[in-house]
Amino acid sequence: MESEIMNLIKVCLSVVISLCYCYRIGKSVPPGTTRLLLFLPIICYYILVPLSFSSVHLSGTLGFFLAWLANFKLLLLAFDKGPLSSDPLISLSRFVALACLPIKIQQNQPCPTYIVSSHSSTKTGKTPPSDLLHGSKSSSFEADSCKQNLFSKGPNQGDGTTLLGYAIKGVALGVLVKIYDYSESIHPTIIMCMYCFHMYFMLEIILAVVAAVAKSMLGMELEPQFKDPLRSTSLQDFWGRRWNLMVTSILRPTVYQPTLKMATKVVGSKWAPLPAVFSTFAVSGLMHELILFYLGRMEPTFRMTAFFLLHGICLTVEIAMKKNLTGRYRLPRFLSGSLTLAFVMVTSLSLFLPEFILRGIEAKAIEEYAALGDLLQSLTSSFSGIFITNLRI
Numbered sequence: 603m604e605s606e607i608m609n610l611i612k613v614c615l616s617v618v619i620s621l622c623y624c625y626r627i628g629k630s631v632p633p634g635t636t637r638l639l640l641f642l643p644i645i646c647y648y649i650l651v652p653l654s655f656s657s658v659h660l661s662g663t664l665g666f667f668l669a670w671l672a673n674f675k676l677l678l679l680a681f682d683k684g685p686l687s688s689d690p691l692i693s694l695s696r697f698v699a700l701a702c703l704p705i706k707i708q709q710n711q712p713c714p715t716y717i718v719s720s721h722s723s724t725k726t727g728k729t730p731p732s733d734l735l736h737g738s739k740s741s742s743f744e745a746d747s748c749k750q751n752l753f754s755k756g757p758n759q760g761d762g763t764t765l766l767g768y769a770i771k772g773v774a775l776g777v778l779v780k781i782y783d784y785s786e787s788i789h790p791t792i793i794m795c796m797y798c799f800h801m802y803f804m805l806e807i808i809l810a811v812v813a814a815v816a817k818s819m820l821g822m823e824l825e826p827q828f829k830d831p832l833r834s835t836s837l838q839d840f841w842g843r844r845w846n847l848m849v850t851s852i853l854r855p856t857v858y859q860p861t862l863k864m865a866t867k868v869v870g871s872k873w874a875p876l877p878a879v880f881s882t883f884a885v886s887g888l889m890h891e892l893i894l895f896y897l898g899r900m901e902p903t904f905r906m907t908a909f910f911l912l913h914g915i916c917l918t919v920e921i922a923m924k925k926n927l928t929g930r931y932r933l934p935r936f937l938s939g940s941l942t943l944a945f946v947m948v949t950s951l952s953l954f955l956p957e958f959i960l961r962g963i964e965a966k967a968i969e970e971y972a973a974l975g976d977l978l979q980s981l982t983s984s985f986s987g988i989f990i991t992n993l994r995i
Contacts, residue, residue, distance in 0.1 A: 603973045606657050613651055617668065620644045621698045624676060628697075633682035641680050645673045652896040658966045663808065665896040670889050672702050674852045684855055696820055704809055704848040705816050706825045763828060768810055775803040782968055794955050797964060798947065802831070805846070835938045837917045838924075840946065849886065858882045872925065876918045883914025898961025909953035916945070 624644055631637045648668040655661040678684025685700055685707075686692070692700075699705065763771075778800050785793055809827040817824055827848050834840035842850060861881040865874035887910030891902045933941075958964055 603657075603970075606655060606660060609654060610660060613654070613664070617648075617651075617702055618698055620647065621701050622694065624679070624701070625694050625697045628679055628686065633680065633687075638677070638680035641676045645676055648673050657970055658897050658963050659970055661896040662893055665893045667702055667704060669892060669896070671704055671848065671852055674856050675701055678855055684852075696822070699816050699820055699822075703812050703816055704827065705813050705822070706827075706848060706851055707822050763806065763810070763826065763830070768807060771803040772807060775800065775807065778803075779968065779971055782964075791951065794951050794959070795947070797955050797958065798950055800964075809846075809848070832943065833939065834942050834946075835935055836942055837913065837920055837945070840942055841913070841917065853882050853886060857885045873922075875921060879921065880911075880914045880918050883910045883917070886910050887914075894957055894961070897958070897963050900961050903957065903960075905953050906957050909949055912949060912953070 621644075624641060627637060627640050631640060651668055652661040652665040655664065675684050675686050679686040686697060689696075700707070778796050781788070781796065782793075806828045813824045813827070816822060825847065827846060829844045829847070831840055831844040834844050858878050858881070862874050862878035865877045868874075869877070884907070887904075887907035890906045890910065891904065894906055895902060932938075
């Protein structure tokens with residue numbers, strides 16, 4: 603564990619230095635192929651970094667932060683797009699934080715008139731624009747982010763998890779880890795359901811801690827990465843507005859929007875979101891396979907990709923049905939929510955989670971929890987001994 607921590611410190615320093623280089627390139631080299639070629643060595647380095655760790659927590663986290671998010675942000679920056687190019691006067695410290703951390707600055711820009719009018723129309727009885735009713739992914743993302751800014755009273759209100767909520771999830775995560783000691787006496791299906799909540803709680807807590815550190819150091823108001831996914835009423839609601847929104851926001855400009863632009867020329871604007879959504883899920887599946895390889899170091903089976911392709915197909919069908927029905931038929935909220943969560947849970951148990959168990963990742967994670975506990979206990983004993991010795995002196 604100590605060697606992993608020392609390696610992490612070295613990697614953090616190298617990442618900061620490499621991002622300083624990217625910051626300078628972004629300021630001095632025009633966007634295009636030349637800037638992309640200058641970024642390629644850093645992109646390749648970030649792909650290799652997670653392989654230098656044996657810890658599943660460190661390799662998985664760095665794979666997500668660097669090999670996926672940071673690399674996608676640099677690819678966008680190469681063509682003067684994405685979060686790193688949104689502010690031409692961005693400081694170096696803010697650039698580094700936005701590049702390597704899964705954070706997104708809270709936007710407080712005025713909303714387009716049609717979005718404001720679409721909200722008021724629900725009270726006046728007027729019909730909002732058709733793209734909002736049809737549920738196209740691009741319009742729903744824009745409307746959702748603007749509505750959050752319009753109707754939330756503060757950064758800690760709305761659908762984001764409260765401090766108490768994080769505390770409860772932290773306690774629940776600890777309880778789950780303790781229950782794993784008795785896993786031999788528990789049905790495998792129940793264990794896999796526990797893994798579902800384990801991964802959700804752990805991911806949300808990690809992202810929340812990172813966001814809190816970035817907020818305190820840089821003074822940035824950040825958007826929440828989860829918005830109570832257990833309250834989702836559809837797959838579009840789950841993936842587009844509630845689950846791991848950092849991934850959603852980075853896949854949109856890198857995959858969804860370019861595919862949407864090309865598909866519009868072929869099938870028209872009405873149906874172009876369908877191949878764009880499917881392509882987005884396909885890329886997400888491949889990136890999850892990469893993260894899984896970092897965790898288990900085994901040849902991929904592509905069941906993880908199948909999970910995301912299945913969800914991509916089902917979400918495409920859902921959007922197509924919304925376009926055809928145009929709000930004429932709507933399931934009760936409790937029923938649509940129950941069906942959505944049941945589908946996510948069943949597909950996770952059959953395609954997503956078995957990949958972790960096949961590679962023994964959950965066993966490695968539990969061993970790391972125990973090693974971390976021993977390390978903290980050792981440090982606590984050492985500091986206690988030093989404190990008592992000083993008191994005696």
